[in-house]
Amino acid sequence: MELSHCLQQEVLRLYHSKVSTPEICQKLGLNAEIVVALITNALSGVSSGAKKRPEKLEKRPVGRPRKKLSEDEESSLLELLCRAASDYGYHSPLWTPQRVIKAAGRELGLTLKKDYLWANLKRWGLTFDEQQRLCLGGLNIPAECTELVKSKRGLLYVLTEIHSAKLGIVALVGLTPSKKTPLACAVWRRHRVITDFVQYFLRGLLTLHPKRHLAVLMKKKSAYRTEKLKQLESYQRRLHLFLVD
Incomplete structure (x- = not known):
């Protein structure tokens, strides 16, 4: 029946x-x-007088799980980043995701995947949209900045500072909507970002993009830093700074 x-x-x-x-x-x-x-x-899991329905599969991540770095691997990678990328044969001292992946494999024997790096950057809030929001407080990009990027086919960067007392480092990170070079960074074993670091970073950006005008948005700090950065801007015709209160 x-x-x-x-x-x-x-x-x-x-x-x-x-x-x-x-x-x-x-x-x-x-x-x-x-x-x-x-x-x-x-x-017992068998339905009488009816075809067995397929059980719903649990939702699981597609592909292999991302490899987590050990403490020793993280320490080695941090030491790598605390040196200039130019020490490893690059023309600019700044690190980009592509450079980190290549240098980590060549120098440390670490296989880093792009999606692993981007997942962590996103988790830390290091995306262009997020940093633009934090820098401008929800306001629009200054009109003169947008016009400069359009008229000179420039590249827009948002510059942000990172402080990690736990790791004993500071870092400057430049984020851009460009898919080719979406991020550039420099790391130091220090406890604060000094003006010399910012100047070093901006020069590194100019070297990284030797033929592009750069519009750089950043938070305004001390009067001393503002003066020094404006001096640098006056010497570099491709550098255009927009300091936000």
């Missing part, structure tokens, strides 16, 4: 509601043999 799916479900519902087998038989007009067989098969 085949039972409809609804009738089978009703038997199981009554069973789980602590209704006795004789009462189930009486309510549904079934004999005890069928009811007992149905309940037994259901509990």
